[in-house]
Amino acid sequence: MEDSMPKNNDPQTILRMEEIHKSFPGGVFANRGVNLEVRQGEIHCLLGENGAGKTVLMSVLYGLYKPDAGSIYYKNEKFDARNPKDAIQNRIGMVHQHFMLVETLSVAENIILGQYKPWKVLNNLDPVIKKIQQMSKDYGLNVDPTSLVQDLSVGEQQRVEILKALYHGADLLILDEPTAVLTPQESEHLLDFLRQLADKGLTIVFITHKLEEVMQISDRVTILRDGKTIATVNTKETNPPELAKMMVGRDVLMDLSKKEKQPGKIIFSVKNLNVKDERGLPAVKNFSFEVYEREVVGIAGVSGNGQSELALALAGLMNSEFDSIILNEISITKRDLTRLNQLGMAHIPEDRQKMGLILPFSVSENFIAETFNDRPFSKYGFLQFKTIKNYSQSLVKKFSIRVGDVDEEIAHLSGGNQQKVVVARELDRRPKFLLVNQPTRGIDIGATEFVRQQIIAERDGGAAILLISTDLEEIFALSDRILVMFEGQVMGEVSPNPDMIEQVGLLMAGKTIESVL
Amino acid sequence: MELIPSILFLQGILAATWRMATPILYAAVGEVFSEKAGVINIGLEGVMLIGAFSAYSVAFESGSLWLGLLVGILAGILSGLIFAFFTITIKANQIVVGAAFNMIGMGITGFLYRSMYAVSAVPLGLKTFQSVEIPFLSSIPFFGEVLFKHNIMVYGTLLLVPLATFVLYKTAFGLSIRAVGEHPKAADTVGVNVVRMRYVSVMIGTALAAVGGAFLVLAYADQFVEGVVSGRGFIALAVVVFGRWKPWGAFWSSLLFGIFYALQLRIQTMPDVNIPYQFLQALPYLATLVVLVGFNKRRVQAPKTLGVPYK
Numbered sequence A: 001m002e003d004s005m006p007k008n009n010d011p012q013t014i015l016r017m018e019e020i021h022k023s024f025p026g027g028v029f030a031n032r033g034v035n036l037e038v039r040q041g042e043i044h045c046l047l048g049e050n051g052a053g054k055t056v057l058m059s060v061l062y063g064l065y066k067p068d069a070g071s072i073y074y075k076n077e078k079f080d081a082r083n084p085k086d087a088i089q090n091r092i093g094m095v096h097q098h099f100m101l102v103e104t105l106s107v108a109e110n111i112i113l114g115q116y117k118p119w120k121v122l123n124n125l126d127p128v129i130k131k132i133q134q135m136s137k138d139y140g141l142n143v144d145p146t147s148l149v150q151d152l153s154v155g156e157q158q159r160v161e162i163l164k165a166l167y168h169g170a171d172l173l174i175l176d177e178p179t180a181v182l183t184p185q186e187s188e189h190l191l192d193f194l195r196q197l198a199d200k201g202l203t204i205v206f207i208t209h210k211l212e213e214v215m216q217i218s219d220r221v222t223i224l225r226d227g228k229t230i231a232t233v234n235t236k237e238t239n240p241p242e243l244a245k246m247m248v249g250r251d252v253l254m255d256l257s258k259k260e261k262q263p264g265k266i267i268f269s270v271k272n273l274n275v276k277d278e279r280g281l282p283a284v285k286n287f288s289f290e291v292y293e294r295e296v297v298g299i300a301g302v303s304g305n306g307q308s309e310l311a312l313a314l315a316g317l318m319n320s321e322f323d324s325i326i327l328n329e330i331s332i333t334k335r336d337l338t339r340l341n342q343l344g345m346a347h348i349p350e351d352r353q354k355m356g357l358i359l360p361f362s363v364s365e366n367f368i369a370e371t372f373n374d375r376p377f378s379k380y381g382f383l384q385f386k387t388i389k390n391y392s393q394s395l396v397k398k399f400s401i402r403v404g405d406v407d408e409e410i411a412h413l414s415g416g417n418q419q420k421v422v423v424a425r426e427l428d429r430r431p432k433f434l435l436v437n438q439p440t441r442g443i444d445i446g447a448t449e450f451v452r453q454q455i456i457a458e459r460d461g462g463a464a465i466l467l468i469s470t471d472l473e474e475i476f477a478l479s480d481r482i483l484v485m486f487e488g489q490v491m492g493e494v495s496p497n498p499d500m501i502e503q504v505g506l507l508m509a510g511k512t513i514e515s516v517l
Numbered sequence B: 001m002e003l004i005p006s007i008l009f010l011q012g013i014l015a016a017t018w019r020m021a022t023p024i025l026y027a028a029v030g031e032v033f034s035e036k037a038g039v040i041n042i043g044l045e046g047v048m049l050i051g052a053f054s055a056y057s058v059a060f061e062s063g064s065l066w067l068g069l070l071v072g073i074l075a076g077i078l079s080g081l082i083f084a085f086f087t088i089t090i091k092a093n094q095i096v097v098g099a100a101f102n103m104i105g106m107g108i109t110g111f112l113y114r115s116m117y118a119v120s121a122v123p124l125g126l127k128t129f130q131s132v133e134i135p136f137l138s139s140i141p142f143f144g145e146v147l148f149k150h151n152i153m154v155y156g157t158l159l160l161v162p163l164a165t166f167v168l169y170k171t172a173f174g175l176s177i178r179a180v181g182e183h184p185k186a187a188d189t190v191g192v193n194v195v196r197m198r199y200v201s202v203m204i205g206t207a208l209a210a211v212g213g214a215f216l217v218l219a220y221a222d223q224f225v226e227g228v229v230s231g232r233g234f235i236a237l238a239v240v241v242f243g244r245w246k247p248w249g250a251f252w253s254s255l256l257f258g259i260f261y262a263l264q265l266r267i268q269t270m271p272d273v274n275i276p277y278q279f280l281q282a283l284p285y286l287a288t289l290v291v292l293v294g295f296n297k298r299r300v301q302a303p304k305t306l307g308v309p310y311k
Helices: A054-061 A084-089 A107-112 A126-139 A154-168 A184-199 A211-217 A240-248 A307-314 A335-343 A352-356 A363-367 A385-398 A415-427 A445-460 A472-478 A498-508 B003-036 B044-062 B065-089 B094-117 B143-147 B152-170 B172-182 B184-189 B194-220 B232-242 B247-269 B277-295
Strands: A013-024 A028-039 A043-047 A069-074 A092-095 A172-176 A203-208 A220-225 A228-234 A266-276 A282-292 A295-300 A324-327 A330-332 A345-348 A433-437 A464-468 A481-486 A489-494 B131-133 B149-151
Touching: A013 A054, A013 A203, A028 A043, A028 A054, A028 A069, A028 A203, A028 A220, A043 A054, A043 A184, A043 A211, A054 A069, A054 A172, A054 A203, A084 A092, A092 A154, A107 A126, A107 A154, A107 B172, A126 A154, A154 A172, A184 A203, A184 A211, A203 A211, A211 A240, A220 A240, A228 A240, A240 A445, A266 A307, A266 A464, A282 A295, A282 A307, A282 A464, A282 A489, A295 A445, A295 A472, A295 A498, A307 A335, A307 A345, A307 A433, A307 A464, A324 A335, A330 A335, A335 A345, A345 A415, A352 A415, A363 A385, A363 A415, A385 A415, A415 A445, A433 A445, A445 A464, A445 A472, A464 A472, A472 A498, A481 A498, A489 A498, B003 B044, B003 B143, B003 B149, B003 B152, B003 B172, B003 B194, B003 B232, B003 B247, B044 B065, B044 B094, B044 B194, B044 B232, B065 B094, B065 B194, B143 B149, B149 B152, B152 B172, B152 B194, B152 B247, B172 B184, B172 B194, B184 B194, B194 B232, B232 B247, B232 B277, B247 B277
Parallel strands: A028 A228, A043 A203, A043 A220, A092 A172, A172 A203, A295 A464, A295 A481, A345 A433, A433 A464
Antiparallel strands: A013 A028, A013 A069, A220 A228, A266 A282, A266 A324, A324 A330, A481 A489, B131 B149
């Protein structure tokens, strides 16, 4: 914890939510009597796993949902937002996890959307643009108000969201998992910035499931679990293991144990891989590496340095040039790339919702997405429903996926359980080589723990694993060797010794290996 | 062909072009509003028929073209209200409701027309909106004939297109429309009433479609016949896409269609041409497709939530 954190001497309550209940059609109880008290000028973290009811609680406050029961007091008055406009007018701002920005409109248009009566003529946006420029200067949020949102990076879009809330005038700012989409550096910046805002008197509610963030940024933290308030504690009087325990409801294994690495043969090797990105610019440059059996090779790097293109090329989903790729002693030609999975490769893609799963399909249909045409799932062109169902139920059990029925639509599952479905499907094929990209992004701590254990178990069972992740902690926890990727190239190889974290950071920023060792 | 006749031929085609484009343009500009807000109304054809029949019957009974036009617009707004209720409030599939509108429009206008006018002894023609010759300008050779001798509803498109552009791109109302078609939840979270915006946009769309239908009986032909719209509603849908969901785009696209339509009509009347008329009728559709696809280099996407109900 930082000593420089300002003391909050004014414990005046700005928001109190009492016994909030909210359920959804289909019998999902998102909030079952939640209590929350937020003080003027503090950064208050709302900590909980996915599905704990954090976002729903804040959506109730923001007027997006109507609570079934409970009362809200805001600035010492009973408060009941019928819609977001009410909330905005009462100076509550919310930055949603999925950005509420219209991509085809400019930054300025997004910021003024909904602010005027319909017949207001917006012929000249210059005064608005000037004001936004002034604000972005005052707050140090660098944003060009005339550019289209679709041309902005994710980090910039988030700045627009924050600016939008501040432009509308906010005394209470809610941020829903704001760092989930940011690089480590961007996250650092954001947290610093929020601290400055709070020092100026703004009250911030910060939704997260990351313990380090809670410890770093908050004054107090309220822990939710299964739609109920577990506790509210002063950040200075708690620690990550205690928070994790309250969040998950049991002790959490923070350290992974794995067997000693045993030397084996090379399972997968790549020589001089080159990939161009969608715009035709080189994204991966002369990339070479090999992965041995019983080994996890971690690719560390800031997001956007060619990791996505590397993974897509290896999965045969993107065109590439290479001198050689060898999988299990079989030399792979360009044409073979698309059938690498038949040769013993499995792939856990970066974006489960877009690539890993077919969201409108059921859990069991997703389980057999690759194998539905093979026996025993299909005979003479007919799907064998009984076999499929039994198989799916066995996977659900083996990977402890929380789902009522395997015929349920997978879109209804939480992010963690969706990811477990992908992991279960890929690992059940007993791959020789496993390509894993961002396996735990956006999933809760319980699921993260589980997925990481599965990856280690796979390694101990003999598989060669390439792990791509922007989460350094994950890279260090799982890898046997670390390659650092910067602008499409390997900057160097380091061992996952905790002392090396600083060097890895420098390599990620583009320093050469000679200069950092 | 000699020089003078070929110029006259061209003049005739061009003079007809704008007129041919007008009904499609009204409907297409209306549909731009609807689709920008995220609602696709493939029932334009039916709404145009309803507009045409209401305008005709009121104009015929009352003797006032303007009253006919007004009632046509009201009928269009009412159709829009019903369409919006099913697609926005009840969240029925927009394509299905649109198809139903086409069939109902065809059926109901056909039924009413037959029961009211089929056995009429009185002549059924209206005295349509007459050409307004713009002083001085209309006497310019060639251009006078092509541009300055049209009826009021044709000239009306010159007001319609800039006005629609202004509303969509220079008012808070237009900004909200464009937002609810792209990302309704984003609009919702800053206080835009998505349902109301979509209702209003749909009704603007059907009102203008009805104007397009009314044009056919008040300012083109002088009476209603069954199926008088003959596919123009569907062309308007294509024109919206070719025009990249913009009023001026719709303007140029419908003119393009109009020119081929006028051309094939002329060719049909030429005595020594032996092309089956079915081919000629298909010409404007084919030609418009080829030209617009050929020149459509920039990829512009439809409003992201087009056809998707909110919540």
